[in-house]
Amino acid sequence: MNVLITGGTGFIGALLARTHVRRGDGVVIFDVSPNMNRIDDIRNDVSIIQGNLAFASEVNNVVRDNRIERILHLGSMLSAPSDAKPWASFQANVIGTVNVLEAARMFDAGTVVFPSTIATFGLDTGKVAYDATVQHPTTMYGCGKAYCENLGRFYRTRFGVDFRGIRLPSVIGPGAKVRHVSQYNAWMMEYPLRGMPFECFVTEDTRMPTMYFKDAANAVDAIASTPSDHIKTVNYNVGGITPTTSARDIEQVVRRHVPDAVITYVPDPAIMAYYKTFTIETFDDSRARKEWGWCPAYPDIDTVLLDFKAELDEHPDWYA
Ligand SMILES: NC(=O)c1ccc[n+]([C@@H]2O[C@H](COP(=O)([O-])OP(=O)(O)OC[C@H]3O[C@@H](n4cnc5c(N)ncnc54)[C@H](O)[C@@H]3O)[C@@H](O)[C@H]2O)c1
Numbered sequence: 001m002n003v004l005i006t007g008g009t010g011f012i013g014a015l016l017a018r019t020h021v022r023r024g025d026g027v028v029i030f031d032v033s034p035n036m037n038r039i040d041d042i043r044n045d046v047s048i049i050q051g052n053l054a055f056a057s058e059v060n061n062v063v064r065d066n067r068i069e070r071i072l073h074l075g076s077m078l079s080a081p082s083d084a085k086p087w088a089s090f091q092a093n094v095i096g097t098v099n100v101l102e103a104a105r106m107f108d109a110g111t112v113v114f115p116s117t118i119a120t121f122g123l124d125t126g127k128v129a130y131d132a133t134v135q136h137p138t139t140m141y142g143c144g145k146a147y148c149e150n151l152g153r154f155y156r157t158r159f160g161v162d163f164r165g166i167r168l169p170s171v172i173g174p175g176a177k178v179r180h181v182s183q184y185n186a187w188m189m190e191y192p193l194r195g196m197p198f199e200c201f202v203t204e205d206t207r208m209p210t211m212y213f214k215d216a217a218n219a220v221d222a223i224a225s226t227p228s229d230h231i232k233t234v235n236y237n238v239g240g241i242t243p244t245t246s247a248r249d250i251e252q253v254v255r256r257h258v259p260d261a262v263i264t265y266v267p268d269p270a271i272m273a274y275y276k277t278f279t280i281e282t283f284d285d286s287r288a289r290k291e292w293g294w295c296p297a298y299p300d301i302d303t304v305l306l307d308f309k310a311e312l313d314e315h316p317d318w319y320a
Pocket residue numbers: 006007008009010011012013030031032033034035051052053054073074075076077078091092096115116117118167168169170171172
């Protein structure tokens with residue numbers, strides 16, 4: 001099968017590229033700024049096209065020229081950059097997704113998987129976010145993703161494009177560099193594992209639903225492989241670590257594995273202001289579990305931490 005992975009040298013996309021290479025698929029990566037370090041081991045096994053999702057012709061060409069049969073559309077600006085540059089985010093995330101859906105429609109490119117976000121929920125959500133909870137996003141990133149989820153559903157019903165969307169919680173793993181509201185979850189593990197002190201920028205009781213990056217890739221792969229007639233809800237919440245842990249919960253697990261860890265708390269008022277509006281403690285993914293059998297392989301902090309350490313030890317260059 002020929003698989004296009006937009007954003008395929010990113011944090012999650014590189015894992016999926018590796019999965020498809022292992023299966024013997026033709027893998028085409030389309031990325032505006034390819035990070036070759038992340039795919040060093042498979043760089044000779046994939047085609048890499050440097051291109052911008054915002055340009056329809058570039059997206060059309062890559063889909064047509066490579067006879068693409070599945071699109072994993074991971075290319076996106078993330079939350080902090082989207083809010084810093086909302087107009088660029090509109091081009092990359094919203095116009096980019098329109099371009100991917102159009103290319104899928106015109107060139108009959110098979111299943112399209114779209115990772116959306118817990119940030120599509122916002123005001124008035126309460127403590128539990130269900131699949132049917134009304135989405136009132138407050139960020140540029142969340143607004144764009146909510147629109148694209150619904151646009152994908154429209155392309156599915158109107159044009160028969162086999163679109164499926166998953167809403168991921170905050171995704172954690174090694175090597176992330178950008179400080180944003182939930183990055184403390186990963187750095188609380190990564191800094192001590194690297195022997196560095198960590199100054200946590202949220203309060204000890206702060207909670208954000210999270211998922212290990214390998215489970216994010218697993219979820220993309222699982223929904224992509226599900227027969228179309230099982231896909232009823234179309235856009236699904238997908239959970240990872242359950243129940244949602246506080247910063248202090250993570251610290252306690254880290255200290256069991258790294259007894260001399262140096263972790264202090266200096267909450268950043270700007271980030272804590274965000275947590276006044278973010279109320280979700282439970283990210284209910286029962287429809288994903290029921291309709292396509294979702295089940296995380298890394299459901300708790302201990303399991304995540306052990307794999308996190310193995311990744312840092314075995315692949316220091318990927319996460320440098
Ligand atoms: N990381 C998270 O916490 C998280 C949470 C929810 C959803 N998601 C979604 O999962 C997907 C993958 O995220 P990630 O964590 O791997 O992010 P990432 O930033 O590591 O990877 C995204 C990739 O997209 C590429 N890209 C950005 N703009 C582009 C453009 N205009 N044209 C082509 N390529 C472009 C980047 O160069 C990058 O390689 C994204 O759609 C993201 O919104 C991520």
